[in-house]
Amino acid sequence: MKLSESHLYQEIHSQPAVLENLFDAEREHIQSIGAALQQRRVTNVVIAARGTSDNAGRYAQYLLGAVNRLVVGLATPSLFSIYQRPPAFHDALVIGISQSGSSPDIVSVVAEGSQQGATTLAITNEPASPLAQAAQYVIPLHAGQEQSVAATKTYTTQLMALALLSASLAGDASMFATLQHVPRYIGRVLQMNDAIAHAAERYRYMRVCVVIGRGYNYATAFETALKLKELTYVLAEPYSSADFMHGPVALVEEAFPTIVIAPSGALQDEMRGFIHTLRERGAEVIVVSDAPELVALARVGLKLPVTAPEWVSPLVSIVPGQLLAMHLANVRDYDVDRPRGLRKVTETH
């Protein structure tokens, strides 16, 4: 089968269209959810999610923190499902994020929130799922069925749903205007497809790598690493540049591959210094950025053809990682739609 006929290829390339769907179908609904949440004076947020959806939760930590000044924590589902000692939510907003809406441990967090009288929200591609049924509010992703095991379009639609929620809570019309441009931005980034297919050849025999991002793009580092692990079986470990300096930098030796997610923004100075540190240690540095000065420092530069405001950059900067993981799997003759040992829905307790 040709790669371009795979579900994964088609789902990655469908992202501009499905994101536009979501924006058009849900903007008003999410604004009404935002208005209801405002009335309840939510001050902190707990997010329950696993895998790719957990990376969407990482984006929400920064977005709802910086824009909406909310304290956002990621839930520890085993407190609910294994230890049966759930925390007291008080006035928290509990958000469950899941493509399938059917992982029992995630459902158990949201169900406990509802039972305690907390405000609960499900973000899912399956609006009839147990997760949706357990929550007070539901944002459906409108992504269409995702057939590839590796999640791509459901990740970017989860980010869009969270960004629409943040804009609604902030009541900021300019944020909606920016979000409306995102499908077009992603359309332009998808034009990197052939260049990334070419770049992937170089990593045919890569066994390990680290993926670095910070701030808003901490999520992008995690999601890029997860796609590499799922699709190419490379041990790709994600880090914030700050955490990386607290120990793991010892790993870096000559030729050690490091993927640095560094769109322009508040972190640009830090990322420049970080890339220099990696180069001094002889690392092979791959940079994903729209900033020419950062791309110029890379051994392999993946230059984003658009500059997005930093708070929406994770929607754009994940796309090269999706493409790289897909093409690297293809270069290695792996089945991109059905990675070994994985199923689409993972039921953990």
Place this chain on the structure above:
Amino acid sequence: MKLSESHLYQEIHSQPAVLENLFDAEREHIQSIGAALQQRRVTNVVIAARGTSDNAGRYAQYLLGAVNRLVVGLATPSLFSIYQRPPAFHDALVIGISQSGSSPDIVSVVAEGSQQGATTLAITNEPASPLAQAAQYVIPLHAGQEQSVAATKTYTTQLMALALLSASLAGDASMFATLQHVPRYIGRVLQMNDAIAHAAERYRYMRVCVVIGRGYNYATAFETALKLKELTYVLAEPYSSADFMHGPVALVEEAFPTIVIAPSGALQDEMRGFIHTLRERGAEVIVVSDAPELVALARVGLKLPVTAPEWVSPLVSIVPGQLLAMHLANVRDYDVDRPRGLRKVTETH
């Protein structure tokens, strides 16, 4: 130099003594902090930390969640230091954990908390540090100077400080009684030293591994992996068993090394099933556990000679990981006190 003369060896083996120091010196002080926090009706906790201290924060998420029913989140320091958009803490308790107390980004979180009028607590080995000065309450670790770059005794004392805090908030005398036994438990686990030195030989040429733990011992998986990265330069990636099933399990192929931290407790059934899954895929399974039935399933079993209640098991179950990382570094002829490219105090912003 003989390994037993290294700072690292001596610091690992000093843990029973320094933990006893901490317990005796701080129990009453921490009880008074707990009483003051009770009066302030804290409902949620934000923890700022990096590296090893962040792993102590992971323990606190489960302990303060399960025992004290608090919602505990890990802070995103860049919101404070880089974006300068800190969340509003309201009635949160903000805890900064740092051996040196001098990483600027961690100090900035606690300083912001104090400025907002939130309750703030520093847990540090340096009671005169900037972190201690920024916080309302300070718990000193009494660990003595830590000279090895890799943190060991400051990790277990951080866990002890957090456990004493949890016991104080719960007002539970039986928890104090259990904690008083911990130094003796660790003394017994240190008798595994020679057996672990022998086991380390087998991994002389290991390049990558994953370390699995869940619930209370999610922290132990992270800290074991961090010691391996810092001291042996093995790309050791930590996971909860549940997260691992949501994608990364695709990595596992014949002979893939997986270290499973599985003390007896609420997760024993799940861990048994998980080990079977790994074995079916041909993984090399290393088990750290007091449960004979789980150790028996391992290719290499590291049997804990003591059974601790699950909530204190992270203090005990990290010790084999510390010993394994030290002996593996020694087997590889690395300097255990001064890993390449690391300094004791990392100043991230």
